[in-house]
Amino acid sequence: MVLLNRAFEEENIKTFFSYGSCVTQRVYGAIWAAPYDVKAVIIRSLSNSCDMNPHTGVTYYEDSITKIPIAAVSTAAADALSYFYSIEGPLSVNFELKCETLPDRLSANVIAETKGNEFSNRIIAMGGHFDSWDEGEGAHDDGAGIMHCFEALRILKKIGYQPRHTIRCVFWINEENGMRGALKYAELSELNNEIHVAALESDRGGFTPRGFAMDSVLLSRAKNYQDLLRPYGISELELGGGGVDIGPLKKQNKNTQLVALVPDSQRYFDVHHAETDVFENVNKRELELGAAAVAVAIYIIDQELD
Template identity: 50%
Template sequence: MHTTPPFTLFPGSRNWKSAALAAVLFLAGLSLSGQSADSLQIRKIFDESLLRGRSYDWLNHLSNQIGGRLSGSVRAKQAVEYTKKELEALGLDRVWLQPVMVPKWVRGTSEFAYIESEPGNTNNVPICALGGSVATPVGGIKAGVVEVQGIEQLQQLDREEVEGKIVFFNRPMDASLINTFQAYGGCVDQRHGGAEAAARMGAVGVIVRSMNLRLDDYPHTGSMSYGDLPESQRIPAAAISTNGAELLSTTLKLNPGIKFFFRQYCRQMADVLSYNVIGEIRGSEFPEEIMVVGGHLDSWDLGDGSHDDGAGCVQSMEVLRLLKATGYRPKRTLRVVLFMNEENGLRGGNKYAQEALNAGEKHVFALESDAGGFTPRGFSFDCTPEAFDRIVAWKPLFEPYLIHQFIRGGSGADIGPLKPQGLVLSGLRPDSQRYFDHHHAETDTFEAINRRELELGAAAMASLVYLCDRYGLPDQPGLRK
């Protein structure tokens, strides 16, 4: 009687050990074949981006033909119209605008400030109003100065030491930290909440050292909040350049009786209608599973917002173009979302997440680029250990491009509101050493963008999206082992 051997995958095997070995080799071959196909597809994506990329040209228009795109501004409106038109030209399955009400804060006439060491002896210093600040009186404010290293140190002072003075928050970014975003996070609270804390102690104004590791003459703006303070108790707040902060601190040590003068004309207006810009490629197998890639279309008004976050917007647009150009049809629905109002409200990100919830949509992956257009180093992931184990196995595919820092951590502000859906959140992580030279400052311009670095970032994002779509992630249909 003929008996069937334990392994029949390979007819003719003379014993089960040789059959088992053959099976292992066969499965390994399948795995290697899959890796080879992935390597080839990723190579096609990078070639397309580096040889025929559109991201740099799109950013050139956003930056140089439109400029800074503060929420609620005419330029923000122009950016919405331009990016919608360009997405439509890509031949996506659908492009639309998602209405969202956004704050409208206006800077007004340029700010002015000086240090007065004695009557008639002054030194001008560069400042800019913080986003959301109230104006000074028309004639400006001149008062004594109390320097502190942060909100905690301020709150340790007696009210008599602060009342009637300008509080100078002078805690610098920690230059010893290699991760500059960690350095930023270590002192940005004084910019965001310093005015509220100082006002509660009777201060008449706030000056904050710019969030910048470099010593220069460019003040860096950014959002701030008065908390629940009534309007009558709100005090003006401005950022001072790092060189200006050094001068003010040194002068104050030599002469504690100096005065500081500043004048700004900013004001908060009524909310206005704006839009998130959305385009999608419908999934071929699992259209109900949505993958998002995006950046924020608004920027501060001092520069043209090339790094923050024009770069992220055009890279996200390019992801869809690259997949189409290389012949890849996503199994899941892939959306690009250009969010409005990340800088001073996060209204766009919250609106998108709320509308997704209302529509019963299921998001499975979201990737954001909002850390500048510098050389990509890898990605961060906010996900379960099981999902991260699957993702980190793809790291060797990125090593030829030197983009292989895969870490668990944060993702991006605009996609954060989607987190309750339990999806995988990710953020592109470029080299960060130069980012805060430009962040929220007049120096955030197109001239600071390197074309090749920008295109490498777009290709890296498209490659990650391709892998997540092709293989799926834990708890997703179509998961491939």
């Protein structure tokens, strides 16, 4: 057996950078091990925290290779295995996996929208994903994201805002395991000759919002609002903004401006894809501030883009 034990680089202020540099051991670990005489692969969970929970997620095989079982163990367990190996040498480990891939079931994106009064055929989409990994409840990943956007739509209606564009809230399905919801959404959008002016994704948890990442055209406009955003603590504007569920829209139309809500990332990987990603670990105020921030972003997009 092989243990892939690369730990998060704690010095990264934004934890997603640490995730990015470790996630390959989970995604490709079984492919890497295939050429060797290996019975199974154990990976260190992708988490900042020292805890007892496996943090799981997608892993890839290739048709041409031997499919070796792969499993995540908690960061604490990975440290223990590594420690015992260092003092005892080769270890004997019981390895039992009960997971299986079940046949596909029919599923759907869930969509709500309010029509624009100026460019009703031009759409601003906002959303997150409706599915979650099997550990926990997916409360942060991505229950928080879909609630951010659903609540943003409610806020805009509640204050009587008349959008220029059609504002669409989308709960994409199957983000975790194939992104078929996102691909189907983009396919139908093209079929229906829809134009997406912008698409916002919230998939970084329900923590205190700090700002937004977005494509360059929108970013240059949004910077004019930076001083207005500052008292609300959401003035961190950066280049970026892609996301799994909105990426396909950009492939269709390079002018579509992608946006991501950027919450504080410190606690995200404490719960990511683990049994601790539950409702109780979402803070009400932090979640509400995120929803308000999404509403603000949608307002700016609606005003600034045509």
